[in-house]
Amino acid sequence: MAMATPKFNLEKPAAGDLDWDVPLNRNFDQIDSALINVMGSQIGDPTYDLNLRSPALLNRVLRIKDGASTPNDLEIHQVWIPFFRSAGFSQPNLNGLLLGGFWVDKYQACQPLATATSRGGLTPNSPGAGVGAACKPHVVPWTDVSWNTARAALENRGGAANKSASGTPTPCTMYATGDHPKAEFLVDSVDHLVGRHVEIVQGGTTYFRRIIKAGKFGEAKYVRVFPELPATITTDDTYTIIGHHMITPYEWFSLAAWAMTFRYRHGLQYPKGNNDYGKDIGDPRAIEYEGLTDPVLAGDETHEKRRCLTGSGPLSWSLNGRADGVWDLNGNVWEWNFQQIVSDGVNLSIAPGYPGAGTIVTPPGTSGQRITAMYDADAPVDGLSLNPDICLPTGMSSGGSAEFGNDGCWWNLDAATYAADRGGRWSYGLSGGVWAVILTDVPTNTVNYRGFRGAF
């Protein structure tokens, strides 16, 4: 009988010869290597083998309205980041953190009617009252937008239903029998539990917090936030719970730490991205490594590509190296984060109301250097710590650390309030990445290399 033509032409794996005289399971590593080589050759990416073993992530597509007077239809692709404990960092206080537990936009945000050739027809920084941000693959990202406009566009998702009591601040009810009086309260109605992001006004200051627990034995209206507030929460304080919101440092840190925990510490790479004019700086210049050109900001006189369409690069640009991951966390355009920093001309500190408010966070070294350590002053207790909520570097050097992707940090000490943006853009090379952060932009700043991303 003639031999059947093999489907794949398996070459001898580099890891060693197959030994047909031993049980099959002893050959699994070699067979795995051979299959990986075949898969890699099929997509032209020799690094693809590194991606095959990353965990899958749950996806969903929301089709909801926004809060405009004539509501827009929003298509929103999101990825669930499950709860996990961080591991693999050389700094002990960055390990054992309880992270995840939220939906995050799969791509950088876009306007409701964005396409592969158009931003979507709205003026980027004045899109109109109530307009919400969408999130779609292979479209022009929403850039040229201030921090406040970006925040509003995300919180406009779902219209009034995105906030408890349609956005009307509601008095907190004290939870008298609890153990955390500065972090626990009861909502007025379980209908108010619309999300995991909450604003609590106490003593005239608005505090932005994450909800770490909702509901308790015998008390469905129970809420616990982190970090705790300066004083016991009373009926003098008000809350507004928010569903869709701008990605927070905790959420961004969770994504970067996911990459460490499930990729980097196993010898896999951090996510790549458009940090070198359409490709990753670690890849050669070839079409299979590039994203698709964004025609609204195409190449210039000396570069064929600059900004790319959302989620249009190779699989290596996804958080888990798979189609079901979070895309473009490295490069393409910087992304506003829900974090503000104040400079008094000498030092940077977390702005009032934000987690860790008042903490001095001036990085050592020189702006533009690379990260060697991240904030770790708060030892985790039961997985809880301020470290991910601050998510800023505390060590810098010229070369940085591979543990943090050799990513960079930039800051400005001129007295002002700045908003953090993370990830990098198309020209930052090795300095861009999931750990990269820039603290030089005031919230009103609008540029064609910065966009934003939502979470829920």
Add this chain to the structure above:
Amino acid sequence: MEEVKQQIQIDTVAGREVLDADRYLIQDGNYVFLNGNTVVRTVPIEDIVEEYDEAGEQTKGIITIFSRT
């Protein structure tokens, strides 16, 4: 002659150079510049001089000045 796909400009303590290179990595305290898989230049990290203007644009350091596919 093979067409140049990418050029990277580097500023070092010795001055400015333009490399026919399309990628780089950090290895053993050096920047290693490659064209495809061919190493074209190795520079100690501390020899690279970086500068940014007020808009955040890098004016000195490692800059891709030309790219095409």
